[in-house]
Amino acid sequence: MIVVKAGGNGEIDIEAVCNDVAHLVRQGEQVVLVHGGSHETDVVSTQLGHPPRFVTSVSGHVSRYTDRRTLEIFVMVAAGRINKRLVERLQQLGVNAVGISGLDGRLLEAKRKSVLRIVENGKRKVLRGEYSGKIERVNAQLLQALLLLGCERKTKSSKSSQRVGKRKISLDC
Numbered sequence: 001m002i003v004v005k006a007g008g009n010g011e012i013d014i015e016a017v018c019n020d021v022a023h024l025v026r027q028g029e030q031v032v033l034v035h036g037g038s039h040e041t042d043v044v045s046t047q048l049g050h051p052p053r054f055v056t057s058v059s060g061h062v063s064r065y066t067d068r069r070t071l072e073i074f075v076m077v078a079a080g081r082i083n084k085r086l087v088e089r090l091q092q093l094g095v096n097a098v099g100i101s102g103l104d105g106r107l108l109e110a111k112r113k114s115v116l117r118i119v120e121n122g123k124r125k126v127l128r129g130e131y132s133g134k135i136e137r138v139n140a141q142l143l144q145a146l147l148l149l150g151c152e153r154k155t156k157s158s159k160s161s162q163r164v165g166k167r168k169i170s171l172d173c
Contacts, residue, residue, distance in 0.1 A: 001030045008036025022093035030147045037078030045073045055118040071131040096150055109137040
């Protein structure tokens with residue numbers, strides 16, 4: 001299995017990513033495509049009147065503050081707009097793509113951050129209501145089952161090789 005990570009910034013060439021994934025699948029590889037959606041989420045959240053908020057941790061790391069509304073917008077954009085665009089393009093390229101999110105089938109389980117410790121205007125603050133976290137578990141059985149559904153298997157012999165991987169899965173983190 002090959003995992004391809006396509007970030008969510010606006011500079012990712014979706015066409016190139018899909019072409020690369022399709023090439024791997026045609027070579028018999030099982031491919032899982034993991035994509036982000038931060039740039040498009042920023043655009044849509046601004047259009048919806050809820051612009052992104054970025055904070056700086058006490059260690060100096062800048063990150064997005066994800067409140068409940070931001071999370072809802074991210075899911076709408078990443079699991080809807082971006083995911084389905086990828087699935088559509090991959091299907092046009094002959095890949096029998098399936099798009100799922102981390103919520104589907106408990107594909108991803110994470111531990112939510114309880115608070116964020118930030119520095120704002122030179123003062124240390126604690127922010128609550130943060131909806132980001134760290135992935136602790138991946139439901140590998142679900143991924144394997146989906147990949148198996150797309151596999152074409154031949155009996156292995158000295159004169160033939162085993163073909164695998166006619167399935168691509170697109171998911172959100």
